[in-house]
Amino acid sequence: MSVKSITSEPRRRARSPLAAMVAVALLTGIGAGLGGMLLALLLHAIQHLAYGYSLMHVISSESFLQGVTDAAPERRVFVLTMCGLVAGLGWWLLYRFGRPLVSIRQAVKSDDPRMPVLSTIVHALLQIVTVALGSPLGREVAPREIGSVLAGWLSHRAGLSVEQSRIMVACGAGAGLAAVYNVPLGGAVFVLEVLLGTFGWKALVPAVATSAVAALIAQFGLGNEHQYLVPSLAVSTSLVVWSVVCGPILGAAAWGFTELTKRARAEAPKDWRLPVLSLLNFAIIGVLAMHFPQLLGNGKGPAGLAFNGGLTMSLAAMLLVLKVVITASSLRAGAEGGLLTPGLANGALLAIVLGGAWSLFWPGTSSGAFAVVGATAFLAASMQMPITAVVLVFEFTRLSHDFLIPVLFAVGGAALSFQGCAKWVPAMQFGFGFDWSGAGKAR
Template identity: 65%
Template sequence: MSEQHVEPRSGTLSLIIATLLTGIAAGIGGMLLALLLHAIQHLAFGYSPDAIISQESFLEGVSAANASRRFYVLVSCGLIAGIGWYLLYRFGKPLVSIANAVKNPQKPMPFFSTLVHALLQIITVALGSPLGREVAPREVGAIGAGWLSQRFRLTPAETRVMVACGAGAGLAAVYNVPLGGAVFTLEVLLGAFSWELLIPAVCTSSIAALVAWAGLGNESQYHLPELNITSGLVIWSVICGPLFGIAANAFTRVMTQARKQAKRNWQMPVFCLLNFAILGLLSAWFPQLLGNGKGPAQITFDNQTTLYLAAALLVLKLLVIWGSLRSGAEGGLLTPGLSNGALLACILGGVWDSFWPGTSIGAFAIVGAAAFLASSMKMPITAVVLILEFTRVNHDFLIPILFAVTGSIATSALINKKWAV
């Protein structure tokens, strides 16, 4: 009888300690990156100068700054983005994505290059880049987990899990979403659910979020007025779910192509400067365009936007996100996708409300944000959990959210299947 192959494992104690330290490291890293982001925002746009974490939001601070200040800050953002990433690609070690590091743990992410890459994302988003900031804490959490895995001599299989957990814990720390970080680890990075994976994922994300409370507090990302579920909202979520799938699928394809076409040579500083200078000019009329999209999402949730403003912001947001990626700037698409979904929901909800009145714009926006995010990031379960933790909305909203997410994901899957054929 042939011997059954048994994969080697490190000691249980080493694995437990590595798991605990991964959560702590990701929490500290995410907290420091978030504090750096806020400090740069306050300094650049001149609001709440006496506090890093304040009651004044980024959108309020940007709106209070004069148009010329916004323009000069965005020009600075373009210079930092273009020169910074050009030098990194020119002289730094080749970057390894989190997904590739999880697939092949024997090819780790380069520490210095990845750290610089993360810092550039935080700095440029703080200065007004329309891309997301969520990749940076995930990268820092992942490189910390990889370093700890080496120190504790974990096996490649264990290292793979730790790197994924570190990335998810970084997300949990910066957004205060412990369950969302764990589900992201399982659904997106590992693509599996089991006790062996669930325990370290939940443990690291919970520890990271708790550690980050020390500097960021126990706050939700968005604050909502009282929103109520209506029969009109439920029916709208069923009908419009597929529309969000179509829109999110197109958004992902266009932005992926823009990222692939970005120049990595001497042209990058020129294109970045031009792109962010144009964004700076647009911000004179639309300060909501600056930042990762949290501001536009918040005003939709607060019922503080009109159909026409939502339409204008949606079109311009898509253009400036595309331009930023095409010019070579880096960043995530999680919050931008959530914001685009909320804006699109305002438009579709506004039209629906003219025929079936009684539902607030904020309620439409919550459902639309989840549906768009689910398809644009290909993570239906994570999207639902993140929306619940981001907003702490009434759990009754799970019904329309799940209807919309189901329609969105199913439609996006059919489109992808057709393209594959």
């Protein structure tokens, strides 16, 4: 069923459809670039104010993890408690007084692809503020929503057809992703593989153009930086064989993570319980962060440590368990955010554990190499976007193309395993009639 129109105002037809499409694509790229840049700068500024580290962190590539680690443990608890208040009260007020939210996927399938402007902007800002304060969810949905809401408004004003408007809304989302992470190709492929499901020319040209423009615009404020500084890593026979063997394990784990977060999000409250659960959830995360500052934020910190070989097998295992738990609990409490960077971090941490065990029998491969391959496979399976995941990780890290061989083996195995779990596990009932997929109910 398609999403109902936000208004009953009739759509005006563009006098020159091609010229209108070009204009909307250009303005969407510029707007998404500015929006992504401003959201990223806001995030860095709030992180600086909340944790009290040098103002130079706002305009440099110095890590949030280092700033959080240097902050007093008591300050982490206080900031996370404030995060719970902002998240709980913010989303409760939005649901109570704002217009109903329309997701990007809903808009792309709708006969009227527009999204409610004010509610969407507030929703995006809440995500950025809470992630800056330490929420374990991702920040990538916010710039995508800003790009999409702009594209929908521009498409309507320009009188584009429904098909063209859907394409532009999807392109706005990809442009926002490209801007905030400096991944122009990744943003375009995300549009084509995930949102539109086609690589046809009608979609490919605007997707590439908007993402390129957005990434270029954002560079004026954020610089031409990539997300992870990864040391030189070598591909070995051991790594290739490990990728083949462990790809299916990563895929099965990704399926479990996806089902867990799906159920947590579906059961999240939107009434008075939201502020209560949110405050309790984030206060507990603050207490955990007194001992594990790596838990705070969207997962970039632990992923970076994993890529650089900065984690032991035991610490990686502990962080993996805690990251999965607090990600699910935050969604269950009613907080919102993406799962791209949390999925990337979970894959890297799991790969450290699997790679450490593998190295006991076949040593010689660095833990960072395991982490990069595992992160890509987990992300590809958990978000069901194998091509996009590969492109994103290579743009995130600027790895050598030699890594394509183990990465593709692992991604292929993970994707097949994920699909197998999705097909067979829901049909399996374990003791007491419990359906582990969450699709059924206990009898």
